[in-house]
Amino acid sequence: MSQEIIADQVIDARGSYCPGPLMELIKTIRKGEVGKIYEVWSKDAGSIRDIPKWVTKANHEMVGVFEENGHTRFVVKKVR
Amino acid sequence: MSKLVLVCDSGSTEKLQTVALVASGAITSDYEVFIFFMHDAVYALKKDAPPEPEITSVFPEVSNKINQARKEGKLVHWKELLEDLKDLGGLRIAACVQITEILGLEKDDLLPFVDDVAGVNTLAEEAMKADQVISI
Numbered sequence: 001m002s003q004e005i006i007a008d009q010v011i012d013a014r015g016s017y018c019p020g021p022l023m024e025l026i027k028t029i030r031k032g033e034v035g036k037i038y039e040v041w042s043k044d045a046g047s048i049r050d051i052p053k054w055v056t057k058a059n060h061e062m063v064g065v066f067e068e069n070g071h072t073r074f075v076v077k078k079v080r
Numbered sequence: 081m082s083k084l085v086l087v088c089d090s091g092s093t094e095k096l097q098t099v100a101l102v103a104s105g106a107i108t109s110d111y112e113v114f115i116f117f118m119h120d121a122v123y124a125l126k127k128d129a130p131p132e133p134e135i136t137s138v139f140p141e142v143s144n145k146i147n148q149a150r151k152e153g154k155l156v157h158w159k160e161l162l163e164d165l166k167d168l169g170g171l172r173i174a175a176c177v178q179i180t181e182i183l184g185l186e187k188d189d190l191l192p193f194v195d196d197v198a199g200v201n202t203l204a205e206e207a208m209k210a211d212q213v214i215s216i
Contacts, residue, residue, distance in 0.1 A: 019101065019104045019156065020156050023104065027164060030168070054109075
């Protein structure tokens with residue numbers, strides 16, 4: 001999967017501990033439009049498990065998880 | 081949908097923070113959650129409650145690091161977390177009627193995310209319908 005995905009909105013949650021990044025993603029997706037791509041940046045180790053799990057459970061699309069310098073990018077498509 | 085009941089009977093910052101964190105894990109995993117606040121946890125729900133004390137640990141280093149993270153906004157405050165969780169749905173919050181009355185409070189004196197002022201019979205009913213009950 002290319003890392004060159006252009007997100008419609010980036011949520012920089014690198015300063016937050018669990019469950020901050022996931023909560024920010026949920027709040028943003030709930031207000032967002034179907035078909036849009038959202039990207040969360042997180043340094044929280046729990047996000048690696050929690051964000052993909054929630055995305056799957058919430059029936060959205062986990063486009064990709066990419067390791068960057070010191071943080072992880074979670075790219076999610078709102079599909080419903 | 082599976083259901084979790086959380087009982088919080090302490091107004092200490094760390095207990096309140098724990099309740100909100102556990103609730104967030106459950107709500108984001110699609111569980112229904114009922115939180116019952118008792119004793120001085122009810123006082124913490126007052127709209128005009130005084131600033132809460134810092135987290136205290138038997139290990140000073142733990143207190144210092146957690147309180148620093150809170151000051152820097154890296155930890156979501158329990159009130160903010162509960163507000164956000166209410167917005168997601170699946171969360172009901174009740175304050176113990178006995179303590180509410182002893183404190184001379186009414187439901188309108190409590191934070192807006194409090195759904196009910198209820199007795200322990202309500203807690204018992206909710207607990208009997210739940211899959212798990214955790215007392216914090």
